[in-house]
């Protein structure tokens with residue numbers, strides 16, 4: 462898939478399936494509006510589209526994608542808080558029941574953070590954004606001195622998921638719903654190298670293969 466023309470061909474196949482062959486799904490989605498029960502925070506990485514990886518249909522997932530699938534903490538100052546705005550819409554307007562932070566192996570954003578050694582270029586939006594995961598980098602470097610890059614990368618990718626789960630709880634409308642039992646947070650990790658999905662187990666503190 463390398464040209465916009467191929468995408469147009471793809472849209473024609475999609476239209477054939479969902480608007481010509483069987484239009485029931487979109488008729489329902491239009492009539493009822495979107496009613497996803499699951500919000501996924503995923504990376505922009507082209508290999509980890511959650512709807513494809515998790516085999517979902519249109520309307521199933523409310524998806525937020527950004528560099529390295531990070532959730533910032535709540536900030537009160539003015540600004541263009543794209544991820545926070547999408548979270549607010551998913552939680553407060555759509556009433557999703559689950560939020561999954563879906564990390565992945567071989568994440569370029571996390572790799573860049575590790576390779577930078579925590580030194581951020583002030584002119585880089587990416588460096589500034591990746592400072593959200595600085596705690597994961599620092600912990601991985603401290604706990605795994607001399608470990609191969611791939612191992613430190615995986616540790617940092619997985620710890621960054623936990624930072625995002627903690628940051629989710631800084632939003633009062635998340636905290637209230639989690640406390641009330643109407644919203645559950647999940648940390649998942651897609652191992653694109655071995656085709657595995659892992660889930661963070663709060664009891665063991667480890668990511669366990671599903």
Ligand SMILES: [Zn+2]
Pocket residue numbers: 504505506528529530565567568569570571
């Ligand atoms: Zn990534």
